[in-house]
Amino acid sequence: LTPHEAAALxxxxxxxxxxxxxxxxTPMTVVxxxxxxxxxxxxxxSSPGAxxxxxxxxxxxxxxxxxxxxTMEQFGLAPAFRRAVEHGSLxxxxxxxxxLAASLRAAADDLPYGLIHDLGTDLPSVCPExxxxxxxxxxxxxxxxxxxxxxxxVALIHAQRGDCFGNLQYLGATFFDQLxxxxxxxxxxxxxxxxxxxxxxxxxxxxxxxxxxVDAVVPAERAAYPCGSHGLYPPDLVHLERYARMxxxxxxxxxxxxxxxxxxxxVSVRDGWAxxxx
Amino acid sequence: xxxxxxxxxxxxxxxxxLAVTLARELKAEEVGILGTRSxxxxxxxxxxxxxxxxxxxxxxxxxxxxxxxxNAILPIADDGLFPxxxxxxxxxxxLDLIDWNQGCWDFAVxxxxxxxxxxxxxxxxxxxxxxxxxxxxxxxxxxxxxxQANHVFIVMTDHTPRSFRPVVDFISAIGFGRTGxxxxxxxxxxxxxxxxxxxxxxxxxxxxxxxxRVRSLHPGQTLSEVQERTGFTLLASxxxxxxxxxxxxxxxxxxxxxxxxxxxxxxxxxxxL
Numbered sequence: 001l002t003p004h005e006a007a008a009l010x011x012x013x014x015x016x017x018x019x020x021x022x023x024x025x026t027p028m029t030v031v032x033x034x035x036x037x038x039x040x041x042x043x044x045x046s047s048p049g050a051x052x053x054x055x056x057x058x059x060x061x062x063x064x065x066x067x068x069x070x071t072m073e074q075f076g077l078a079p080a081f082r083r084a085v086e087h088g089s090l091x092x093x094x095x096x097x098x099x100l101a102a103s104l105r106a107a108a109d110d111l112p113y114g115l116i117h118d119l120g121t122d123l124p125s126v127c128p129e130x131x132x133x134x135x136x137x138x139x140x141x142x143x144x145x146x147x148x149x150x151x152x153x154v155a156l157i158h159a160q161r162g163d164c165f166g167n168l169q170y171l172g173a174t175f176f177d178q179l180x181x182x183x184x185x186x187x188x189x190x191x192x193x194x195x196x197x198x199x200x201x202x203x204x205x206x207x208x209x210x211x212x213x214v215d216a217v218v219p220a221e222r223a224a225y226p227c228g229s230h231g232l233y234p235p236d237l238v239h240l241e242r243y244a245r246m247x248x249x250x251x252x253x254x255x256x257x258x259x260x261x262x263x264x265x266x267v268s269v270r271d272g273w274a275x276x277x278x
Numbered sequence: 279x280x281x282x283x284x285x286x287x288x289x290x291x292x293x294x295x296l297a298v299t300l301a302r303e304l305k306a307e308e309v310g311i312l313g314t315r316s317x318x319x320x321x322x323x324x325x326x327x328x329x330x331x332x333x334x335x336x337x338x339x340x341x342x343x344x345x346x347x348x349n350a351i352l353p354i355a356d357d358g359l360f361p362x363x364x365x366x367x368x369x370x371x372x373l374d375l376i377d378w379n380q381g382c383w384d385f386a387v388x389x390x391x392x393x394x395x396x397x398x399x400x401x402x403x404x405x406x407x408x409x410x411x412x413x414x415x416x417x418x419x420x421x422x423x424x425x426q427a428n429h430v431f432i433v434m435t436d437h438t439p440r441s442f443r444p445v446v447d448f449i450s451a452i453g454f455g456r457t458g459x460x461x462x463x464x465x466x467x468x469x470x471x472x473x474x475x476x477x478x479x480x481x482x483x484x485x486x487x488x489x490x491r492v493r494s495l496h497p498g499q500t501l502s503e504v505q506e507r508t509g510f511t512l513l514a515s516x517x518x519x520x521x522x523x524x525x526x527x528x529x530x531x532x533x534x535x536x537x538x539x540x541x542x543x544x545x546x547x548x549x550x551l
Contacts, residue, residue, distance in 0.1 A: 021340050021355045022314065048314070048340070048418060071415035073314065073353065078415065085403075085413035094402065096450070097419030098377035105373075116377070119425040120452040120464045123417060126407045143464065172357040173341035178370040208368070230341075230357040 003033035003266065006188050006218045010034045010042070010154055013063075017045040017104075017150075017184055018052055019157035019177040022073055023235035026052035026227040027158040027190040029220040032261045032269065034156075035059040045100075045150050046070065047176040051226065051243055054080045055261065057090060058253045066093040066150065068100050075244035080253050094127045099147045104176065106149035107183035118143035155184030158224050159209065160232050161200065162191035166214030169206040172230020181213045192229050194219035225270045290525050292477045293435075293543040294533055295496060297321035298525040299475055300387070300431060306333040308384035311376065311427070313339045313419060316354045317542055318433050318475075319387035320346075324537040325529065339376055339419055342367030349535075351542040376419050379426075380467035386423035387431045392446045395490045395510040397432060397453025397471035397483055399424065400446040407448055417450040424451035425464075429472040437476040439509040454488035478504045480522055481512070489513050494522040 007030060010016055016034075020026035031052050039056075041063040046053045048069035056062050058080035070078045084090035095103075102114025115134060118124075124131035124145060134144040157177040159168035168189050170177075181187050189209070194217065200207055226243070228235035243260075246252035260269055290298075300322035304310065308331070312319050323336040324347075337344050338354045343366050346359035360366060375382040390399035391414050401420065405411035424430055430453075434441060445456065453471045454461055461470055470488070474481040479495040491513030495504055501519055505512055525533070533543070 023353070024355055024357070048416075067416060069314065069416040069418040071314070077413070082413045086410055088409055094407075094417065096417040096421040098422050101373045101377045117380075117422070117425065118464060119421045120449070120455055120460055120466060121417065121421050122402075122407075122449045123421065126448075172360065173343075173355070173366065173369065175340065175369050178368065179373075228357075234356075234358075 001188075001216045001218050003029045003218055003220060004037070006030050006216055007033035007037040007039070009186060009188060009216065010037070010039050010156075012039060013041045014153035015043040015045060015150070017152035017155040017180045018049060019047050019155065019175060019180050020052065020224070020227065021048050021173070021175040022050040022071065023240060024173070024224070024228050024230055025158045025175060025177070026050070026224055027156045027188075028052060028225055028227055029190050029223040029266055030156050030188060030218055031055055032266070035061060035257070035261050045152055047180075050078065051240060054078050054243075054247065055257070057081055057084050058247060059257055059261070062090060064091040064093060066095045066100070068095050068097045072240065072244040075241045079244060079247040083250060093130055094123045095130070096121070096123055099123070099131065100176070101179070102147050103150035104179045104183045106147070107151035108179060111149060113146040113148050115144050115146055118145060150183070152180070152184040154186045154188060155180040156188050156190075157181060157209075158190045158229065160191065160229055161193045161195050162189060162217045162219070163195055163197045163200055163211070164217070165197060166211030166217055167197070167200050167207045168209040168214060169200055169203070170208045170230065171206065171232060174208045178208055181209045186215045187213055188216045188218060189214055190218045190220055190223035192221065192223050192232055220266060222270050290530055291544040292496070293318055294530065295522065295525060296433060296475045296477075297325060297533060297543060298529045299480060299522060300433070301325035301329065301529075303431065303473060304331050304334055304385070306331040307335075309335040309337065309382065310385045310387070311337045311339050311383045311423060312354050312387060313423075314354060315389065316387060317351050319431070320351055320354060321533065321537050321543060322387075325533055328532055328536055329529070337367070340369070342369055342372045349537060350540045351538050377422050383423065383427040385429050385431060386427040387433055388420050388424060388451055389433050389435065390451065392441055392443045393432060393434055393474065394443050394446045394453070396455060396458045396488055397474065397490065398446045398449045398455065399432065399451040399453065400448045402448045402450045404447055420451040424453070424468070425466045426468045429469050432471050432474040434474065434476045437478045437507055439507060442508045442510065444510040454483065458488040478507065484513055491515070492519045494520040496522045497524060
């Protein structure tokens with residue numbers, strides 16, 4: 001599919017899961033396409049993220065957010081996320097690592113909830129509907145919470161290589177992507193390279209997500225840009241720092257979106273920043 | 279860059295001091311897990327492996343890379359850590375060890391926007407959760423590592439009354455809880471924070487009350503100044519606490535030539551959370 005066609009599968013008001021990890025393997029090409037398509041009111045279930053969830057929040061696509069971590073790493077706190085939460089315009093489902101993992105596993109296993117240990121934090125007290133005290137029928141004496149399954153309508157993930165059957169090869173870490181692919185109803189993957197199946201057949205152990213779990217492949221050169229793609233290219237730190245700086249004001253975030261998402265085609269996004277010729 | 283000492287060979291950045299101090303605490307055969315923003319912790323693990331603890335295990339939570347051996351400090355999720363490492367675990371498998379298993383990790387290294395006198399950490403919000411003054415990055419896996427890793431090292435890159443609070447605004451990673459004795463009530467498997475390293479000193483937690491106390495102050499710091507920059511009363515055994523042992527020439531040399539060739543630790547802007 002084209003990024004535009006893929007974005008049409010992201011429906012207003014649905015649950016959308018995002019893969020990768022902070023500055024790595026975020027399916028940015030489809031994130032930008034979804035923003036251009038004007039997606040609204042999604043429940044974003046995000047892997048620990050950076051500019052991916054940031055842009056969706058800045059563009060007003062997100063109604064509710066479930067993520068364990070959202071940061072611009074060495075460039076500071078995530079500015080659009082900060083602003084939205086501090087202004088009360090974003091509903092946050094406070095999610096730690098175990099809760100996300102248990103919720104996704106429960107969805108992948110078609111169970112209504114997953115179990116996690118009581119870790120003595122304040123998360124259950126601010127989100128009691130998400131962290132339910134578990135009355136253990138086996139009376140193990142272990143303090144547990146049940147967290148409801150998060151079955152995303154669409155998962156957006158990124159792999160380095162894929163073929164026309166949806167087989168996805170990872171040349172580095174997979175992060176939460178395999179769990180997202182197993183748990184979501186529809187799985188859309190951006191790939192940096194669309195290759196023939198016989199290329200994948202030379203190294204089938206790199207195919208970490210088999211094609212039968214994938215509904216659509218969106219090939220695009222440097223599809224994770226400005227994030228890096230493990231094994232292929234590093235994140236563009238100049239771009240990411242510039243975003244973090246611009247987005248520290250609402251106007252700056254709007255300017256960034258105007259220049260680098262709405263008014264831009266994908267080639268100019270990748271090539272236009274910092275005057276870098278390809 | 280904050281440096282101490284007169285000649286260049288004797289001077290070191292505060293992050294280098296913290297990395298060396300943490301390295302000395304790490305033991306061979308221990309298994310450690312590192313998360314995001316772990317520059318000091320990664321340097322400490324590498325330095326320990328190159329000196330007294332070659333058998334130390336160092337695992338990246340995000341990417342699953344085991345024992346990276348780079349001579350430069352990279353973000354812990356970066357694939358630049360893969361060449362020369364011993365394994366890359368799939369996160370979807372490693373989740374069992376990170377999020378549920380109670381015996382795997384000997385230590386974790388954690389930080390936060392706020393810490394309190396019982397070593398509770400906050401990376402979620404400053405102010406009220408419903409309408410925060412400042413929204414932080416979130417709780418991530420620190421919730422479970424704080425509860426279940428055998429012991430926890432805390433590295434705070436800011437030591438001010440703003441970050442060292444009597445009580446944190448939100449407990450995202452438990453130290454000893456709001457009363458100081460919560461871990462027993464909750465039957466947590468880990469033993470809690472062992473040490474806290476800040477730009478001003480090294481702190482531990484009293485055996486019974488679990489209140490933070492001064493173990494050593496970094497060269498040039500006085501107890502009264504450190505107390506003034508701490509939002510609660512620190513326990514101290516004497517008016518003139520020990521001084522943190524500065525890095526030896528050998529440690530500094532190893533750190534700069536084999537661990538941190540790109541001088542991340544000397545670039546002060548690279549360290550804050």
